Amino acid sequence: MNYLKIFKICFIVLIASILVINVQGCGKKESSKLPTDPTKAAELCQKAEEALEKKNYQEAEKLYEEVLTIEPNNNEALFGSAMSSLINLEQNQKIKDLEKKINGEGKSLITARDNFVGVAGKTMASFVMSAVKDPIQASEIQDALDTDVIPAIDKALKKLGVIENSGSFKYIAKKKVYDTDKDYEIDLADIYALDSSMNIIRSILALLVSYNLDIKDYKVAKEDPLSIITSGHANYESNFLKLRSNFRIAQFRENILTAIEKARKSVESMCNETDSQEDDIIKKPSAKEKSDILTELKKGEDWLNYPMKENINGNIVTIDLKQLFVNPLIDIKEYLPSLEYGDPINKKDIKVKEFNLKDPTFKGLLPGMTNEQLKKIMKS
Ligand SMILES: [Ca+2]
Numbered sequence: 001m002n003y004l005k006i007f008k009i010c011f012i013v014l015i016a017s018i019l020v021i022n023v024q025g026c027g028k029k030e031s032s033k034l035p036t037d038p039t040k041a042a043e044l045c046q047k048a049e050e051a052l053e054k055k056n057y058q059e060a061e062k063l064y065e066e067v068l069t070i071e072p073n074n075n076e077a078l079f080g081s082a083m084s085s086l087i088n089l090e091q092n093q094k095i096k097d098l099e100k101k102i103n104g105e106g107k108s109l110i111t112a113r114d115n116f117v118g119v120a121g122k123t124m125a126s127f128v129m130s131a132v133k134d135p136i137q138a139s140e141i142q143d144a145l146d147t148d149v150i151p152a153i154d155k156a157l158k159k160l161g162v163i164e165n166s167g168s169f170k171y172i173a174k175k176k177v178y179d180t181d182k183d184y185e186i187d188l189a190d191i192y193a194l195d196s197s198m199n200i201i202r203s204i205l206a207l208l209v210s211y212n213l214d215i216k217d218y219k220v221a222k223e224d225p226l227s228i229i230t231s232g233h234a235n236y237e238s239n240f241l242k243l244r245s246n247f248r249i250a251q252f253r254e255n256i257l258t259a260i261e262k263a264r265k266s267v268e269s270m271c272n273e274t275d276s277q278e279d280d281i282i283k284k285p286s287a288k289e290k291s292d293i294l295t296e297l298k299k300g301e302d303w304l305n306y307p308m309k310e311n312i313n314g315n316i317v318t319i320d321l322k323q324l325f326v327n328p329l330i331d332i333k334e335y336l337p338s339l340e341y342g343d344p345i346n347k348k349d350i351k352v353k354e355f356n357l358k359d360p361t362f363k364g365l366l367p368g369m370t371n372e373q374l375k376k377i378m379k380s
């Protein structure tokens, strides 16, 4: 089993959980340690459930938040509030405005039935679009991610953390409302998997806001793409590919490490389950599968923590991936080889003019690397 498969599983849980919250309200009750008003809390949960059935996610979030003021450790409300708050990002005015700019009026970047994976995917797609479309600068999207989307995810993650600390979770997605063949159960292992996949999404968002992507003059860039990265050209003076946030780039790595840790906890929690797996969204892995997953997770963790040796076309190369995030490149443009057009008249067919990098180690990413070695590796 590879990484991708693990993440795929996590995403499936994420989608399933959001679908559940779309159609289903409160599952089995989790008792809080210090309930101040359990009757009131249960009543509000019931109301939140009704709101969810009507797809009124704002009302549902409000009600779950109210429960949390009475019972801060109410798992059902923590889960409900976390999920509905993510769905409610659609209602965020800043995001709505951006959507209008990117898609034109009347089209939504996020739809209520969309899952968060879709949102992240579309955010990335919008970056590509922003590069070809004139009116929007990447920084507008980055600012919204920074001030609204990432904090919303952080808030939801915090709630999942409280559930995890409680040590147990049961949520029944009923057949009649979930529109499935039978009732499904979401348990602690699924919460960990959800946490893991949300950390992956968060890492992607952190990376998206790490570097400046604004292009000074789109018209010039379109006609003369090299002007963006070649010194002496009008566009070069822009902040394009300059580090925007030291903090966010470091978070990318931290989020992936957290995702790995949560995935590990998910697998371990799953393997400790003694209940019937009939109603589980992710089935308990076999001993062999467990060991394969844990091995893959460890590998991923090692890549983010230590210099690793990799055979690239017969050359043994040391790669210290961690450096990219803890010792980031301040201006990526400075680390590129000099480029030129193969077809200078039409400004097409970009190729390397001279392969003489200022720093072939890329600030320690490739320790000890020289231009000669790098050239050899690229040719082999
Ligand atoms: Ca079960």
Ligand SMILES: [Ca+2]
Pocket (backbone or CB within 6 Å): 187, 189, 190, 270, 273, 280, 281, 282, 284
């Ligand atoms: Ca399970």
